[in-house]
Amino acid sequence: MKRYLFIWLLLLYITSTFAQQSLSTIPSRIISPSINSDGSVTFSLYMPNAKQVSIKGDWLINGSASMQLTNGIWSYQTSTLLPDVYIYTFNVDGVDLIDPSNVYQIRDASTLYSIFMIEGTSHMYGVKDISHGTVSHRWYPSPTLNKQRRLSIYTPPGYESSKKKYPVLYLLHGMGGDEEAWLNLGRVSQILDNLIESGKASPMIVVMSNGNVVQQATPGQDSKGFYMPSFLLPHTMDGEFESSFNDILAFIESNYNVKKNKAGRAIAGLSMGGYHSLYISANNPELFDYIGLFSPAIYPNKGIASTIYEKMDEKLMQQAKQGYKLYWIGIGKDDFLYNDVAKQRNQMNALHMPYIYRETDKGHVWTNWRNYLSEFVTLIFK
Incomplete structure (x- = not known):
């Protein structure tokens, strides 16, 4: 009986140890997009095995920009953006993806985009605490x-x-x-x-x-x-x-x-x-x-x-x-x-x-x- 108990405790220890090691390799919840105090926006995508990742956004003059890889996370930061509503997608090794960390998505014609908004004092696109139609x-x-x-x-x-x-x-x-x-x-x-x-x-x-x-x-x-x-x-x-x-x-x-x-x-x-x-x-x-x-x-x-x-x-x-x-x-x-x-x-x-x-x-x-x-x-x- 003591032998079985010892084996069970050993298995529990090993399982727990591997689980902790496994969890340690996964980053905590990724925030994307993150709107910064200066009006710039940071995008992040956990895709450690990808070879090339870019972002497509309607604020980008050339349509897309390359993202940089650090510890399995691809990131990109914009310059300061004016108050507006913006749409974007990621491109991972030639495949367009919506942002998995952003729950706000929208369809334009036959394409699905991630969406975010930067508000301002005179901005007319946000929901305010007023009477509504x-x-x-x-x-x-x-x-x-x-x-x-x-x-x-x-x-x-x-x-x-x-x-x-x-x-x-x-x-x-x-x-x-x-x-x-x-x-x-x-x-x-x-x-x-x-x-x-x-x-x-x-x-x-x-x-x-x-x-x-x-x-x-x-x-x-x-x-x-x-x-x-x-x-x-x-x-x-x-x-x-x-x-x-x-x-x-x-x-x-x-x-x-x-x-x-x-x-x-x-x-x-x-x-x-x-x-x-x-x-x-x-x-x-x-x-x-x-x-x-x-x-x-x-x-x-x-x-x-x-x-x-x-x-x-x-x-x-x-x-x-x-x-x-x-x-x-x-x-x-x-x-x-x-x-x-x-x-x-x-x-x-x-x-x-x-x-x-x-x-x-x-x-x-x-x-x-x-x-x-x-x-x-x-x-x-x-």
């Missing part, structure tokens, strides 16, 4: 497309208990996005909450539709179930969404306390959403007093035939004749659509169409679009 998802009938489709809708603080009628901003996403893109990447509800609270923006409803007419809703939320998202979808810029837009308008004006006149409607969008906003407003000059084009695509692809895109000089002249209160255009200096926007501005100048133009740094990025939205909503419904 409501975000809901509603299904609406689209007779034009012969399907039920999903909307994301922001209603301002106090909407549910108020009897007054509110103006509406129809806010459209870019290619690869959907009805959740402006909410998740664009921080719409936070921006509106903060600007309404400060008195810089009028209380308004924001309607975010899905501009991909082949979809009912964002991937995973429609009858197709879970499937691999795709950046390029059929019928995204061929006139079908623009032709079906009045289905959205009819649903909102039948189900919400909204102003049903031109002065109570605005339409804006980024990239493909700017393209949709351009053509929807030009084909329906009686509908919107406020139009916003954020880094917009301008011209249809070759081979696209639709009456929506025909006789644009005449349509823009009619839009100018009927009048509007604000036409706002913004684009980054490094945006690949910069030259097309310059041509559109020349056309509008020739037609004597007034507009506000904002030219910013950077390219086709969410940093610009959040900033554009933050300015645009302070100018409408005044």
